[in-house]
Amino acid sequence: MNKVISSIQNPLIRQLVQLKDKSRERKKSGLFLIEGEREITLALKGGYELEHVLFNPEIISEEQINNLTTKQLNLIEVSTDVYQKLAYRDTTEGVLAVAKTKNHAIKDLKFSRKNPLILVAEALEKPGNIGAILRTADAAYVDAVIIANPKTDLYNPNIIRSSVGCVFTNQIATGTTTEIIAFLKSENISIYCAALQASVNYHTQDYTKPTAIVVGTEATGLSNDWLDNATQNIIIPMQGDIDSMNVSVAAGILIFEAKRQRDFK
Structure with a gap:
């Protein structure tokens, strides 16, 4: 009963x-x-x-x-x-x-591939954007999503709803920007930062090796720590009147370029 x-x-x-x-x-x-x-x-x-x-x-x-x-x-x-x-x-x-809840420590991340593909998002505030990024990560079957300097907890109902449950099936870690950069460098993972400064077109880079693609907020972009430690800053060329796009859209473009180069494997 x-x-x-x-x-x-x-x-x-x-x-x-x-x-x-x-x-x-x-x-x-x-x-x-x-x-x-x-x-x-x-x-x-x-x-x-x-x-x-x-x-x-x-x-x-x-x-x-x-x-x-x-x-x-x-x-x-x-x-x-x-x-x-x-x-x-x-x-x-x-x-x-x-x-x-689960523990999402960076030290607990495990990669089954020798050339992991990781999506990093720094200081995102809107649960809807986080959820959309998690859906992109699920669709691309990335090895991990890392949230740097999180502004909201992963179990916010809006994140669960907007991710359509992908928050549960992606491998996710959270930490400070400093911790995450140190982890990526210790694992010999190249860091490609979506940024306007000193950047090259995103499709000119090789993402077939161990790769982290890093995106920030539309309002402020990435912190200087990321830009100072990037393997290369990358940019999505835009032809309209504005110089930014929604962070989840940008993440999707960059991640799927990496997947294309990897023959979607």
Whole structure:
């Protein structure tokens, strides 16, 4: 018999509302919320441990929940009022999971290829841009995504939603710019920085060797530490009236040029 919660004043529900709304609570507890069948499936594929799965039987059946995985799930049935209090999306699927966060230390990165391709993003603030970059990284099957000087935690609901769950299946690390540069140099990984200064056209470079492509914010670009330590600064030639494009679009162009040179391997 599943546990049933019908009150939004239930202590567990009040805690989960805090997890949804506050980065501080996610970091303190080591827990976060996942909404949606696809996202939960990808989290399980990515090795995330689920504490609870909450579902509203008015929207989704228990049988559908159990079809997500062969693992035994700790199911909690919730009322429509409770579900709507926890749900982040307007278009709802009726299922949420409480999952444990992972450690994203740079030292834990592991590469299966001798010539890894890494995407580095520095100081991005908008969760939507981070999510879009993670989708690009998933599509290109890069070896890792590294977030330098992160401005928001990876388990922000907007990142989960905009990445369509790719936050769970990409290999991701976070750290300071200094730490990341030291790591890349220790691994003999060439650093190509998207920047206006002292740059060459992006398609003139060889990305078939171990490569990190580094992008920054549209407003301020990359910090001087990156520019000082770059193997080469690169630029995407633009023919319009502005000199920048959305960071996730730029990352996609650069990453897929590297994939083209590698015969999409």
